[in-house]
Amino acid sequence: MSTLFESVRLGRYDLSNRLVMAPMTRSRANLDGTPGDLSPEYYSQRADVGLVVTEGVQPSEDGQGYMATPGIYTPEHIAAWRKTTDAVHSKGGRIFLQLMHAGRMSHPDNTPHHRQGVAPSAIAPGAQMFTPTGLQDAPTPRALTSDEVVQTVADFAHAARSAVEAGADGVEIHGANAYLIQQFFAPSANQRDDRYGGSIENRARFAIEVATAIAEAIGGDRTGIRLSPGTPLWGIDEGPEGADLYRYLVAELEKLGLAYLHIMDQGNEALLADLRRLWSGKLIVNRPGRTRDAIGADLASGLADLEAYGQIILANPDFVERLRTGAPFNEADRMTFFGGTEKGYTDYPALAD
Template identity: 75%
Template sequence: MPDIWQPVTLGKMTLPNRFVMAPMTRSRAQYDGTPGPLAAEYYAQRASVGLIVAEGTQPSADGQGYMMTPGIYTQAHIDGWQKVTSAVHAANGHIYIQLMHAGRMSHPDNTPHHRQAVAPSAIAPGTGMFTAKGMQDIPPPRALSTAEVRQTVQDFRHAAKSAAEAGADGVEIHGANAYLIQQFFAPGANTRTDEYGGSIENRARFALEVAQAIAEEIGAERTAIRFSPGTTLWGIDEGADYPELYRYLMTELNKLGLSYVHIMHQGNDALLADIRRIWSGKLIINRPGRPREEIGHDVASGLADLEVYGQMILANPDFLARLKADAPLNDADRMTFFGGDEKGYTDYPTL
């Protein structure tokens, strides 16, 4: 069986190992959405992993949810990300940019245009969000018209083109964690009566159209997507038929020949086994909280082709070297996860 330290082909790339750095929001971008001045150093420090998936990056002004998150839809964004990708490539690394439209998980105070958030339906998530004024309740979003849903697909297409221009090796579509694409999946967040609501096929349509558009724009071999089947985060309820929705998605996505599918596993082992069976491409698995002694188990068993790690890599830029040396790992400082300067960002010690 394969070993997590062995090389693997992903699209047209050959990665030196099967470790993936998870996309993690750090809220250190500039006010206009350009990556911050330390972003290139931060990612380059961690370039020894097989693949870096950069933090959630909005494809449009409507797509921003949190404070100080990066975008990839203006020339300034492209120029900023070029510095990041160049630094990672100079360190012999590989990097995808994650395209994340927050949908209803947004607050007008956090976006450049300060407008009401958009979503499949005008249903608030029932939670709060940190803003410059402190924690505030997230107000109800505005339901996208059918024409606006189609325009949002094109926003993703443009963002993928911009990411490619910025030198990214590919893009990962964020279809997980209660953001816009998963909002379309969930009947509790999507009560539409057009072709984007109701049946499984309709609720999956937006995700498939986004994947198709990006694959057409930059190539299927540079296009990937992330899911978190069964999550109940921030009011998301995908309904009792959610396993069938994901089986349908896997069957349809299989026709596109994408680079990989990334699954944040929520505990439904039978569904995960079905995804592995249906999906013929590379599968990346993220098991939140996976202990150190289980690193490599999913690759060794054949369930995954690559494995994702988040906080361990955040706190240990030399994560792989520490594993090889059986050395202790730095603990992640949660107080510095979001916002700030180099503390808890680029100053974690190496061996």
């Protein structure tokens, strides 16, 4: 039986264990989209997990939704991210940048160009988000033209090449959590009448084109994708065909030879089992809120090849050692999750402190 502390081949890399740091927005980037000065320390502190997946990184100006999130589409971004990837590699770790286009979950006050957000259709998410002046409604986005959808695919590929140039070992495509790619999946956000809307095949097309373009740009063995079937966030409703869309999508992604599929589980065990059967590659499963005694259960059952954890790794820079030895975990300070300084970011104590 495989264990959490056993090495595993993921794409072109041998990882030291089967634990993954899940992507988590921290909102500590500079206004120009470069990662903050503490980013190298934050990620390298946690480099003992098999794979570090960064916070969501926008692939273009239009991809930004929140305040103080980093990008990976300019030479300045590349140079700044190199400091973080070098720091993780100096600790023997592996790091993938997560490419995240927020789509309609955006506000002009949070972006460098202050333009209206873009999405599959001009439908507001019915949600509020933080801006420099406080909570505001996320406004109605502008629907992407067909040509702009094609350009957005190219933006993702450019960002993937930039990530590798910055020293990243690969990228994870953010197809989850109600952001642009999942917006294409959901009839509640996608009412297009072109080749990107309507049928299951059309609504899955954008995700498949993004994955294909990135795999061609940097290699499928350096490309992963994260999905969250059934996520009910911010007006996303995938409808009665939702499960079938994911079965179709995963079967198509299977053809690309990607490094991994990363599923954030929403409790549909039957669908998760189906996706496991459809996917012959490495499967990462993330179950938010999992208690300590359940860590390793999906690996032990054979469902997952690796397991991803978020807040518990955020609060425990030496998560692997604490898990291995049974040492107590630090508690995460929710008040410091987004924005701020080193407090709740790089100052969580390790056992050796």
